[in-house]
Amino acid sequence: MKTRTRTLGIALTLAICVSGGQLGNAGGSPSEAAGGGASVKGTVKFQGTPTRPKPISMAADLSCAKEHATPVLTEEVMTDSRGLLQNVIVFVSEGLGDRKFDPPTQPVVIDQRGCMFQPHVLALRVNQPLEMINDDSTAHNIHPLPASNREWNKAEIPGTKLVESFPREEIAIPVKCNIHPWMRGYLAVFKHPYFAVTGRDGSFDLSNLPPGTYTIEAWHEKFGTATQKITVGANETKNIDFVFKSM
Numbered sequence: 093m094k095t096r097t098r099t100l101g102i103a104l105t106l107a108i109c110v111s112g113g114q115l116g117n118a119g120g121s122p123s124e125a126a127g128g129g130a131s132v133k134g135t136v137k138f139q140g141t142p143t144r145p146k147p148i149s150m151a152a153d154l155s156c157a158k159e160h161a162t163p164v165l166t167e168e169v170m171t172d173s174r175g176l177l178q179n180v181i182v183f184v185s186e187g188l189g190d191r192k193f194d195p196p197t198q199p200v201v202i203d204q205r206g207c208m209f210q211p212h213v214l215a216l217r218v219n220q221p222l223e224m225i226n227d228d229s230t231a232h233n234i235h236p237l238p239a240s241n242r243e244w245n246k247a248e249i250p251g252t253k254l255v256e257s258f259p260r261e262e263i264a265i266p267v268k269c270n271i272h273p274w275m276r277g278y279l280a281v282f283k284h285p286y287f288a289v290t291g292r293d294g295s296f297d298l299s300n301l302p303p304g305t306y307t308i309e310a311w312h313e314k315f316g317t318a319t320q321k322i323t324v325g326a327n328e329t330k331n332i333d334f335v336f337k338s339m
């Protein structure tokens with residue numbers, strides 16, 4: 093497994109505790125998972141003073157600016173008052189052996205709305221359809237910049253819906269719109285269903301894992317990656333809390 097070392101002076105601390113066997117939803121498609129009822133769940137926090145989100149100027153395209161009564165804020169580092177960190181991809185990076193998982197046929201959607209990529213971070217599966225929608229009255233394009241998948245760049249006039257997919261696992265692919273330089277997002281492509289993207293509460297839940305020993309990785313676009321090994325038994329849930337820190 094390729095490990096990124098872009099850590100920007102961030103240290104990781106990790107706390108583990110064990111709770112009773114509880115089932116939740118896997119980041120992907122639990123129904124196809126190998127089963128075993130093991131879960132790894134927890135939260136991701138940032139400790140310290142994170143960079144404050146800044147207002148984005150959309151003055152270069154007034155049709156974008158008029159979509160917002162107040163300026164939209166940058167989405168690179170999003171924490172709440174407790175430091176719970178949003179848009180972290182948490183996933184199994186090692187331990188599944190040579191298990192194979194068929195890609196879901198149901199598409200995932202990235203929406204260009206208000207001249208922003210929504211969501212900012214999106215995870216999907218290898219060869220899963222990615223629907224790209226332009227809900228704005230202005231033209232966009234969508235231009236992923238992958239390292240191991242094929243690069244493409246597609247224009248999206250208003251009302252467009254395009255479909256693409258990625259054949260190789262890659263975490264994560266920067267995505268931009270060439271027309272609006274502030275538009276930036278990330279796509280993570282997985283060959284298995286055990287991943288999650290943290291929401292406002294910074295939480296993740298990797299459930300329905302087969303019993304085993306896994307490397308769990310957390311990826312954030314600014315803070316880099318952090319990993320930890322964990323062993324879970326059948327119907328066992330373990331909690332992991334990732335904490336990124338300024339040094």
Ligand SMILES: [Cu+2]
Nearest residue numbers: 232269271272
């Ligand atoms: Cu755009």
